[in-house]
Amino acid sequence: MKRNKPAAIVLAIISLLIFADDACAKKKEQAKEPEKLSGNIIISGAFALYPMAVKWGDEFSKLNPNVVVDVSAGGAGKGMADALAGVVEIGMVSREIHPEEISKGAFYVAVAKDAVVVTVNEKNPTLKELQAKGLKKEAFIDIWITGKAKTWWEVLDAAKPFALNVYTRSDACGAAEVWAGYLGKKQQEDLLGVGVFGDPGIAQAVKLDEMGIGYNNINFAYDLKTKKPVAGLAVVPIDLNGNRKIDVEENFYETLDQIDKAIAEGRYPSPPARELYFVTKGKPAKKQVLAFLKWVLTDGQKFVAETGYVPLSAAKLETELSKLQPPAPAQTPKK
Numbered sequence: 115m116k117r118n119k120p121a122a123i124v125l126a127i128i129s130l131l132i133f134a135d136d137a138c139a140k141k142k143e144q145a146k147e148p149e150k151l152s153g154n155i156i157i158s159g160a161f162a163l164y165p166m167a168v169k170w171g172d173e174f175s176k177l178n179p180n181v182v183v184d185v186s187a188g189g190a191g192k193g194m195a196d197a198l199a200g201v202v203e204i205g206m207v208s209r210e211i212h213p214e215e216i217s218k219g220a221f222y223v224a225v226a227k228d229a230v231v232v233t234v235n236e237k238n239p240t241l242k243e244l245q246a247k248g249l250k251k252e253a254f255i256d257i258w259i260t261g262k263a264k265t266w267w268e269v270l271d272a273a274k275p276f277a278l279n280v281y282t283r284s285d286a287c288g289a290a291e292v293w294a295g296y297l298g299k300k301q302q303e304d305l306l307g308v309g310v311f312g313d314p315g316i317a318q319a320v321k322l323d324e325m326g327i328g329y330n331n332i333n334f335a336y337d338l339k340t341k342k343p344v345a346g347l348a349v350v351p352i353d354l355n356g357n358r359k360i361d362v363e364e365n366f367y368e369t370l371d372q373i374d375k376a377i378a379e380g381r382y383p384s385p386p387a388r389e390l391y392f393v394t395k396g397k398p399a400k401k402q403v404l405a406f407l408k409w410v411l412t413d414g415q416k417f418v419a420e421t422g423y424v425p426l427s428a429a430k431l432e433t434e435l436s437k438l439q440p441p442a443p444a445q446t447p448k449k
Contacts, residue, residue, distance in 0.1 A: 159193015191286025
């Protein structure tokens, strides 16, 4: 049977058109797909942000398997120095950013909130009195600034003059600077005490010393699973109104959830409550770093509370996100 030539030509043309349409549609589909991210994001710095950054890194890598996020702790000072030197993509800083750091190119966004709390050994012989009365700011000044307080009796009128062993941080860190700020000083060097490296180090020192007193970021003072103070530690309430007792409105130290709520509502003083920052050398240029920061300030915020931190307000998140947007194009003046 002979095929009609004009009909065959028409069929061939239709087939070509269909093929072309399919190819065009596939190209459009591919164009719609987001660009796959790859590369490394190296993060170092504040112990305060370490657990949160690890969680964010793990979750971001699940969404972007070709991005490796490597997080290490070493203190806020190290995080800032590493970021400004270009040794890492992101530095973690748990204190305010200094003007001289900004002049050197520090670009920063706030990512969450937490606080510094005072910790003692859970076997401290004055613990019941401590938890009932708390300590006034003046007592903390006598412990860490002037050194007047040498025994628990001097800060609490305890029945016996138990020794008072004071610990502070030896590494350049946000917790020490923030705690010094609460006590009226600007530098962690103003704090007295035996210097111990890192949040885990100072917590361990107090755990091993029944007469010890130190300070920790809340995620090293509280257990994320139980929401109670870490085994071996107790958290000292601050007597905010100075009436020598912890009133109902001041009593929010029993669980991590309670103190987080107090921080969010502004009932825990600032300092030592504070914002936590990610810092880069200049506005980030690497696609994976910029995408990570944007994700942290949007979808990544759903992990903040479950990791033991206090989320930023919606208005604050919007402000921080705006820092990451490209600059608006310059307007051409009308003639």
